[in-house]
Amino acid sequence: MALFEARNIHKRFGSRVVLEDISLSFEEGQVSGIMGPNGAGKTTCFHCLTGHHKPTRGSIVFDGEDITGKAPQRIARKGVSRSFQMMNLFDDSAVIENIILALPDFRRRYAQITTSVFDDRALLDQALEVLDQVGLLGHEWQPSLSLSYGNRRALEIGVALAAKPRIVFLDEPTSGLGAEATRQLAELIGKLRKKYTFVMIEHDMRFLFELADKISVIHWGQVIAEGTPDDLQSNKWVQRSALGEVA
Structure with a gap:
């Protein structure tokens, strides 16, 4: 069993469906990536996984325990940490x-x-x-x-x-970083992955493809492709996008 699983997650805001039947799994000791175009539902997905949004339906399981709909503080105490796209420091x-x-x-x-x-x-x-x-x-x-x-x-x-934590969710960790700072961050995560499980939303595909064991592609609120970086090199969606050059 994976350390963390999302099963058939659906999220709507009024009449607007943002996530539709999303299923994801993250293995302990791995770096997992989530990528996709702006507006694809990636951050909403993170919010659901970490308790900041309650899914309209579906379930979220961490280490065998159903944590669906629990408050972010309760989920954090169980060993789930996250960062935000906008830094949240004192x-x-x-x-x-x-x-x-x-x-x-x-x-x-x-x-x-x-x-x-x-x-x-x-x-x-x-x-x-x-x-x-x-x-x-x-x-x-x-x-x-x-x-x-x-x-x-x-x-x-x-x-x-x-x-x-046992698992760390990072939302766009390279956002705003230059080339040298991005390289240093890649080295840092490469070192920390020996001790922690990471899940990252990331717009810098080169950064993600170099670090991730598995990547899930979200578009139109759905997972449209999933696999290792090598698997995604032959994926038609990736090849048709600007991501193909990086892959």
């Missing part, structure tokens, strides 16, 4: 504070904060370990807004990892 806080606020131990111990979290050595050590994973040691006391755009993307991934 810009005026230090880098390490962004990580600490996402740690499960922080949420358990400091529901009502009466002392400084910086006096808690265990929390600091956990946060520093996460920053080490994403290559941001040495930046821990900088304001988050002062980081380069590429490092802010790395910090956003660090915030997702701080929750100690």
Whole structure:
């Protein structure tokens, strides 16, 4: 059984059908990709998978448990983390504070904060370990807004990892990045994939084809193709699109 499965997901907003009979599965230890043109339903699909939208029908199963319609916070506590296309960081806080606020131990111990979290050595050590994973040691006391755009993307991934997930959903992680920052992000995910399962929506097809074990193509709210990057090289939809040059 796959670690995460979506089964016949349908989502409509009023009379508008955005997702129609979407089925996806993500294997533990793999990098899975989702691609397709603008307006295809990719982000709505992510919102359904992570609890931000409730599917109109269908089911979502994580590690054998039906999580369909559960609140995002409940799904996150079960081991599902995600980033967003628009970065969601506390810009005026230090880098390490962004990580600490996402740690499960922080949420358990400091529901009502009466002392400084910086006096808690265990929390600091956990946060520093996460920053080490994403290559941001040495930046821990900088304001988050002062980081380069590429490092802010790395910090956003660090915030997702701080929750100690089993699967991480990344929505357009290369958005806004230049060539060098995109290369560095590819190296980072290549390193992290040894420990985490990733699912990515991505517009940069070269980035996705180099990293993903399996890619699903969504168009018109449906999965129209699925397979390894090599499989998609011969797919007629890919060949007819601008993606064919990358594939």
